[in-house]
Amino acid sequence: MTEVASSVVHEVLGRRVLDVDQPIIDYIVNVLADEDFDIGEDGEGAFEALGELLVAAECVSDFSECRSVCSKLSEKFGKHGLVKPSPTVRSLAVPMRMNEGMDEEAPKKKPELMDGPVMSARDKMKIERKKRKDERQREVQYQMHVAEMDAVRAGMPVISVSHDGGGGPVVKDIHMENFSVSVGGRELIVDGTITLSFGRHYGLVGRNGTGKTTFLRHMAMHAIDGIPPNCQILHVEQEVVGDNTSALQCVLNADVERTQLLEEEARLLTQQRELEFEGADESIKGVSNGTIDKDAISQRLEQIYKRLETIDADSAEARAATILAGLSFSTEMQKSATKTFSGGWRMRIALARALFVEPDLLLLDEPTNHLDLHAVLWLESYLVKWPKTFIVVSHAREFLNTVVTDIVFLHGQKLTTYKGNYDTFERTREEKLKNQQKAFEANERTRAHMQTFIDKFRYNAKRASLVQSRIKAVERLGHVDEVINDPDYKFDFPTPEDRPGPPIISFSDASFGYPGGPMLFKNLNFGIDLDSRIAMVGPNGIGKSTILKLIAGELQPTSGTIFRSAKVRIAVFSQHHVDGLDLSSNPLLYMMRCFPGVPEQKLRAHLGSFGVTGNLALQPMYTLSGGQKSRVAFAKITFKKPHIILLDEPSNHLDLDAVEALIQGLILFQGGILMVSHDEHLISGSVDELWVVSEGRATPFNGNFHDYKKILQAS
Numbered sequence: 084m085t086e087v088a089s090s091v092v093h094e095v096l097g098r099r100v101l102d103v104d105q106p107i108i109d110y111i112v113n114v115l116a117d118e119d120f121d122i123g124e125d126g127e128g129a130f131e132a133l134g135e136l137l138v139a140a141e142c143v144s145d146f147s148e149c150r151s152v153c154s155k156l157s158e159k160f161g162k163h164g165l166v167k168p169s170p171t172v173r174s175l176a177v178p179m180r181m182n183e184g185m186d187e188e189a190p191k192k193k194p195e196l197m198d199g200p201v202m203s204a205r206d207k208m209k210i211e212r213k214k215r216k217d218e219r220q221r222e223v224q225y226q227m228h229v230a231e232m233d234a235v236r237a238g239m240p241v242i243s244v245s246h247d248g249g250g251g252p253v254v255k256d257i258h259m260e261n262f263s264v265s266v267g268g269r270e271l272i273v274d275g276t277i278t279l280s281f282g283r284h285y286g287l288v289g290r291n292g293t294g295k296t297t298f299l300r301h302m303a304m305h306a307i308d309g310i311p312p313n314c315q316i317l318h319v320e321q322e323v324v325g326d327n328t329s330a331l332q333c334v335l336n337a338d339v340e341r342t343q344l345l346e347e348e349a350r351l352l353t354q355q356r357e358l359e360f361e362g363a364d365e366s367i368k369g370v371s372n373g374t375i376d377k378d379a380i381s382q383r384l385e386q387i388y389k390r391l392e393t394i395d396a397d398s399a400e401a402r403a404a405t406i407l408a409g410l411s412f413s414t415e416m417q418k419s420a421t422k423t424f425s426g427g428w429r430m431r432i433a434l435a436r437a438l439f440v441e442p443d444l445l446l447l448d449e450p451t452n453h454l455d456l457h458a459v460l461w462l463e464s465y466l467v468k469w470p471k472t473f474i475v476v477s478h479a480r481e482f483l484n485t486v487v488t489d490i491v492f493l494h495g496q497k498l499t500t501y502k503g504n505y506d507t508f509e510r511t512r513e514e515k516l517k518n519q520q521k522a523f524e525a526n527e528r529t530r531a532h533m534q535t536f537i538d539k540f541r542y543n544a545k546r547a548s549l550v551q552s553r554i555k556a557v558e559r560l561g562h563v564d565e566v567i568n569d570p571d572y573k574f575d576f577p578t579p580e581d582r583p584g585p586p587i588i589s590f591s592d593a594s595f596g597y598p599g600g601p602m603l604f605k606n607l608n609f610g611i612d613l614d615s616r617i618a619m620v621g622p623n624g625i626g627k628s629t630i631l632k633l634i635a636g637e638l639q640p641t642s643g644t645i646f647r648s649a650k651v652r653i654a655v656f657s658q659h660h661v662d663g664l665d666l667s668s669n670p671l672l673y674m675m676r677c678f679p680g681v682p683e684q685k686l687r688a689h690l691g692s693f694g695v696t697g698n699l700a701l702q703p704m705y706t707l708s709g710g711q712k713s714r715v716a717f718a719k720i721t722f723k724k725p726h727i728i729l730l731d732e733p734s735n736h737l738d739l740d741a742v743e744a745l746i747q748g749l750i751l752f753q754g755g756i757l758m759v760s761h762d763e764h765l766i767s768g769s770v771d772e773l774w775v776v777s778e779g780r781a782t783p784f785n786g787n788f789h790d791y792k793k794i795l796q797a798s
Contacts, residue, residue: 088113122156266294272497284487288738291708295493296448302474344396351380445473460796478741480505483504533553572694575692576748593607607781611634613754618759618770621775652725654725693714713741729758730756746764756770775791
């Protein structure tokens with residue numbers, strides 16, 4: 084029978100069988116060949132037993148095709164599978180009465196009269212299955228609701244952890260079909276369909292403003308049909324609210340169940356001690372009642388200890404501390420109150436909470452923005468081993484190449500999934516677009532050739548039959564979409580008209596320390612000119628941004644001197660400039676207020692040189708994505724044609740296409756560049772010198788970024 088099943092499977096699946104691992108094919112064959120396996124009507128049983136495996140192994144392209152394949156299997160096998168052998172007759176060791184245990188013989192059931200059609204066994208089975216599923220979901224929702232209410236009463240953000248006793252995931256694959264996402268009346272995704280396979284790591288990419296963050300928010304709110312109600316989703320988007328809770332405790336509090344169990348344990352132990360104290364004085368009445376309470380308390384404490392052991396509560400603190408340490412929190416910082424941290428560090432705490440909770444689906448929006456290279460490398464290694472599903476939006480190409488298994492591309496209001504990392508996606512998509520363009524051109528040539536014949540002989544009676552056949556052929560000719568490429572991004576940095584002679588900027592034994600604080604830098608000696616192409620790297624908090632402020636003149640040295648040419652114009656880009664945009668204005672009005680008296684057309688042209696064109700220049704700033712706001716900030720700081728551009732994490736919030744455009748713009752810029760960044764692709768593509776900031780020094784590094792990264796990974 085196994086041979087018969089194998090033959091049928093190969094016949095139904097065709098050549099795709101050759102691309103599937105043999106153990107998977109063997110498993111499918113063995114399931115179908117099992118004597119007790121019931122394929123069911125229209126292949127329903129086969130779909131339930133093998134559907135997810137067939138899709139995951141790419142035997143079929145999606146669940147719709149999977150149903151079709153299972154239906155074909157049903158036709159080949161028959162609805163009860165392979166022909167079963169006659170059942171073996173078993174002799175009973177002891178005589179058995181079939182009505183044993185019944186008080187009286189059950190009366191024969193009379194057939195009921197029904198107004199409508201008789202319900203099939205299959206429909207009854209479906210209803211019963213749905214009823215059981217709904218009951219399970221109601222119970223899960225109730226438990227989640229109780230946990231959420233307790234969390235709200237405790238004043239903590241609502242995050243619950245699902246510790247299932249079996250160790251397996253509560254939620255596996257997530258299928259979202261035919262959904263739409265819009266914001267402010269603008270449609271971002273139309274008729275979207277996507278399957279998130281359990282344990283896969285997805286990189287969500289697409290241009291700024293296409294709706295990546297909005298899509299994640301809709302998923303986090305369970306606002307898309309297809310997400311199971313018991314699927315626990317965490318969206319790391321906003322920093323934690325600072326209060327007196329320590330960073331470590333804030334992470335531990337994310338596990339609501341553990342927190343509640345420990346609080347209940349403390350409360351019961353207090354009650355237990357009070358009852359023991361009362362029981363010690365025999366003159367106090369109600370001792371016997373206290374004894375009963377004591378037994379109940381002991382029983383409940385035993386349950387709590389068993390549950391704490393099951394969820395491995397003892398190791399929770401060590402796990403939380405390890406995660407925080409990986410994100411560059413020292414032991415002292417872990418003990419500090421969350422309100423003492425800046426927004427970037429509180430964002431790290433939010434990320435640590437999500438990693439600690441380990442939800443069914445983790446949604447990360449630009450997680451590397453607030454991390455230094457040390458923390459990025461740690462996060463990469465942590466996410467590579469992540470056992471569940473996550474989706475990450477990131478502009479960092481190397482980060483995506485390391486941590487994701489699939490790419491989800493949001494383009495033209497559609498979602499398309501590609502296997503492999505970002506580099507693989509780029510190659511695959513480029514090849515796909517080339518083939519699509521070739522098909523379109525061939526289709527157009529064929530159509531034009533036939534149409535020429537039709538137009539030439541339309542009124543020729545002798546050729547009437549040929550003309551009609553051509554007309555029908557044109558109608559049968561399928562439509563092939565033309566390839567419509569996104570408009571190219573531009574980062575066109577203006578060339579300074581005057582070039583001051585050297586020295587441009589020079590540090591001579593410059594030292595600096597904030598008032599009341601330690602000395603950050605001692606005896607800095609270096610120079611920057613119009614040919615400088617430098618990237619500064621080093622841990623967060625070491626003072627890289629402080630050096631940029633010293634160069635720009637926003638800070639003055641504590642001792643020593645910093646010389647700047649009187650003619651030099653310096654532009655500084657940082658997150659502060661993006662956050663400082665007037666959200667009630669639009670990009671054009673904002674530029675007009677910053678540069679009064681400048682003709683509108685000149686300002687429009689300058690915005691256009693950074694890709695802020697057409698209607699985008701007239702949209703309210705609050706409707707722009709982070710990357711679009713960044714481009715407005717770039718336009719503002721470069722309008723005066725600077726000689727030196729200082730960049731503090733310039734790729735944050737830019738999409739991958741925009742980062743490529745930024746690299747090209749910096750290559751063509753005819754001035755000096757000094758940037759602070761941990762983006763390997765940006766640094767490798769736009770600068771030729773690396774400085775390492777550490778121990779109060781800014782020292783040139785003998786090697787490229789890849790060499791520096793290897794040193795960090797080895798340490």
